[in-house]
Amino acid sequence: MxxxxxxxxxxxxxxxxxxxxxxxxxxxxPQDQPPSVIELVFLRELGLPILETMxxxxxxxxxxxxxxxxxxxxxxNDYYDVSLRVISFExxxxxxxxxxxxxxxxxPGETSEKYKVISNKAVISYKVxxxxxxxxxxxxxFTN
Numbered sequence: 234m235x236x237x238x239x240x241x242x243x244x245x246x247x248x249x250x251x252x253x254x255x256x257x258x259x260x261x262x263p264q265d266q267p268p269s270v271i272e273l274v275f276l277r278e279l280g281l282p283i284l285e286t287m288x289x290x291x292x293x294x295x296x297x298x299x300x301x302x303x304x305x306x307x308x309x310n311d312y313y314d315v316s317l318r319v320i321s322f323e324x325x326x327x328x329x330x331x332x333x334x335x336x337x338x339x340x341p342g343e344t345s346e347k348y349k350v351i352s353n354k355a356v357i358s359y360k361v362x363x364x365x366x367x368x369x370x371x372x373x374x375f376t377n
Contacts, residue, residue: 258306267375272301276317279337282352283319286335289349290359294321296333298373313339314357320369330369334360 262272276299283296296319305314316336323329338348341355348355364372 257308259303260306261303262301264300264302265375268300275301275315279315279317279354282337282354283317283335285351286337286349286356286359287321287333289351289356290361292321292331292333292361294323294331296321297326298369298376300372300376302334310342312342315339316358318372320364320372328366330364330366332362332364332368332372334358 262268268276279299283299287294287296298320299317300319301315301317303316305316306312307314314336315338316334318332318334321331321333335356336358338355338357339353341348341350341353348357350356
């Protein structure tokens with residue numbers, strides 16, 4: 234009897250895990266090699282929304298060294314969360330440097346009431362961290 238209960242619990246948990254995985258996919262982009270062509274074109278397309286997002290959060294700087302870190306696809310609700318990073322700078326690539334991490338939800342969907350919507354993308358996460366010129370060199374190593 235106890236054996237049947239344990240087997241039943243294992244089967245139920247296996248089905249629950251498979252169901253959870255079926256709802257979303259996550260793709261990580263390698264950061265220790267140059268960006269792919271598809272990553273570069275996607276970053277170019279996101280250029281204006283990135284600048285508008287930075288400005289809306291009070292970071293009126295330019296940016297460079299963009300990298301997409303991961304994309305999560307939610308199959309059930311049909312949206313993508315695109316997590317990326319850029320390095321902002323003043324003037325001709327001068328300090329202060331800031332590492333800016335943004336996650337956009339594309340399309341914004343129902344969450345648009347909960348998050349800022351910029352260029353038809355919901356900004357679901359925005360983080361800023363001051364970084365040193367040495368950190369800029371390390372983070373930009375594979376972006377050129």
